[in-house]
Amino acid sequence: xxxxxxxxRYQVTQFGKPVTLSCSQTLNHNxxxxxxxxxxxxxxxxxxYYDKDFNNEADTxxxxxxxxxxxxxxxxxxxxxxxxxxxxxxxxxxxxxxxTGPQHFGDGTRLSIL
Amino acid sequence: GNSVTxxxxxxxxxxxxxxxxxxxxxxxxxxxxxxxxxYPGEGLQLLLKATKADDKGSNKGFEATYRKETTSxxxxxxxxxxxxxxxxxxxxSDHNNAxxxxxxxxxxxxxxxx
Numbered sequence: 001x002x003x004x005x006x007x008x009r010y011q012v013t014q015f016g017k018p019v020t021l022s023c024s025q026t027l028n029h030n031x032x033x034x035x036x037x038x039x040x041x042x043x044x045x046x047x048x049y050y051d052k053d054f055n056n057e058a059d060t061x062x063x064x065x066x067x068x069x070x071x072x073x074x075x076x077x078x079x080x081x082x083x084x085x086x087x088x089x090x091x092x093x094x095x096x097x098x099x100t101g102p103q104h105f106g107d108g109t110r111l112s113i114l
Numbered sequence: 115g116n117s118v119t120x121x122x123x124x125x126x127x128x129x130x131x132x133x134x135x136x137x138x139x140x141x142x143x144x145x146x147x148x149x150x151x152x153y154p155g156e157g158l159q160l161l162l163k164a165t166k167a168d169d170k171g172s173n174k175g176f177e178a179t180y181r182k183e184t185t186s187x188x189x190x191x192x193x194x195x196x197x198x199x200x201x202x203x204x205x206x207s208d209h210n211n212a213x214x215x216x217x218x219x220x221x222x223x224x225x226x227x228x
Contacts, residue, residue, distance in 0.1 A: 004157075006157075031214065040152070040201045040221060040223065041220070041221065042203060042218035042219065042220055042221055043158070043218060045215070045216075048215075090157050090158065092158075094214040095214070096214075101146075101207075101214055102146075102148055102160045102163055102207075102214070103160075103207075103214060103216055104160070105150075105157040105158040105159070106157050107156050107157040108156065108157045110155075
């Protein structure tokens, strides 16, 4: 089945130690998104790629970076994680035509900071 | 700007009870509307959607009707099960945006007791 896959499901890192989360998709969607979600609150959009075009939300900390080397893969890099960055990180994809289609989510990576 | 307001939880019901979770929205364009469900420790799953006024989305016994006159998209189920316990998010996607950007409500936690 076509899907969005996030690895790993659980990630533990140390305070200040860089960490990378990965996302892959078999849906061949143009758009990939990264969200941060805390304590079953609504997901907060960090940034998204429309094909190769990167779009950063205005309030996304500089500590968060992203790479999309090809259509299928997208990475979230946290350069110096702080305790406040402990959260669930969700990847999602969608087609690029405009608002009729839903976003398809992966199962998320839960990040813990020691 | 766009916004989504849904009833605060938690909503606690007994098995086989009737469920309503209210959702209202404001949007500048002609949005598509979605309900997503998040089970514990998992990502968001699309539950149902509606793309235009008077459309009814349905899935797994859940229903919601796109009401333009009341700007609402209330989620209903006639008989809930323990397995329906989850967090439910109402969301809209504005047709004017490229990339199907979602605006989420705050989420409603549903707890169903045997």
